[in-house]
Amino acid sequence: MPFTMSQAVLPVFEIGLNALIVVLDKAAAHATAKKIDPSVVLGWRLAPDMFALTRQVQVTSDQAKNGAARLAGIEPPKFEDNETSIDQLKERLTKTVAFLKTLDSKAIDASADREITFPLGSAKGQMKGGDYLNHFVLPNFYFHLTAAYACARACGVDLGKRDFLGAIPIKRI
């Protein structure tokens, strides 16, 4: 089986987003057990000038849906960014996974040399599809996924590396 771009995108995002849903579940249970207001956890930041947990989750979702959609050659859907609870954030991640399932893997596989133009702050960025995947979509996705996970862990949620990796196809021997 050859190595394809869709393999490097669709199952990767699905596993990562589902792992983040479990992290949020554990964060909710921790907040309840420790009588912590969930908004304290959702407002946690790794540094004063980094996004709080809520925004980290929203941007993880955005990197997945926007990156995958652009590689598939379609306009990504816009989500409202109006989540204020752990349940709403979990719903957004579920909606993101559902959207990924609608994408055409063959279109993603064929995008290695296609020039992709995407918003970049107030300007635009342009990269070939293969470079866009390797050097923009994946690092940005993992940056926000890791930051979200670390915000929860900094709040005392009992998490290990397996919670970050999620349900990966590994055989333990």
Add this chain to the structure above:
Amino acid sequence: MPFTMSQAVLPVFEIGLNALIVVLDKAAAHATAKKIDPSVVLGWRLAPDMFALTRQVQVTSDQAKNGAARLAGIEPPKFEDNETSIDQLKERLTKTVAFLKTLDSKAIDASADREITFPLGSAKGQMKGGDYLNHFVLPNFYFHLTAAYACARACGVDLGKRDFLGAIPIKRI
């Protein structure tokens, strides 16, 4: 140009490791300017049960050299994990980049279906090369790269997303 595994590994790690060298340079300059003992920065943790910055940098290097070497079908070199200064950590990252340049990209490209066995705590893990890259090597690499970056940023080092992404092949239009 088809999408290859070596493209998803070698330039990705080189850019990421070089970006981390710049982050460490900025951390050193920040510590000097603010009269902070560099060991405070190197000992910073995002959570009490997460690795400190020094170990995050070492493990980022390990994920890159071990993952790429195993995909290329060779035994990865062992590094001593004895770094105690920012300069020594930068040297280790430079050494990691130099090692990556010795790897055979064609061997990496041919590894998608090869079963790869690797240490996993006190046991071993086994995955097909393509899965190993997508679901183990890249998420682990980015996890520790992001954690290292966030430790520096939590210490007040003036960093933005561009410092994390590094010298990526992007055209700003």
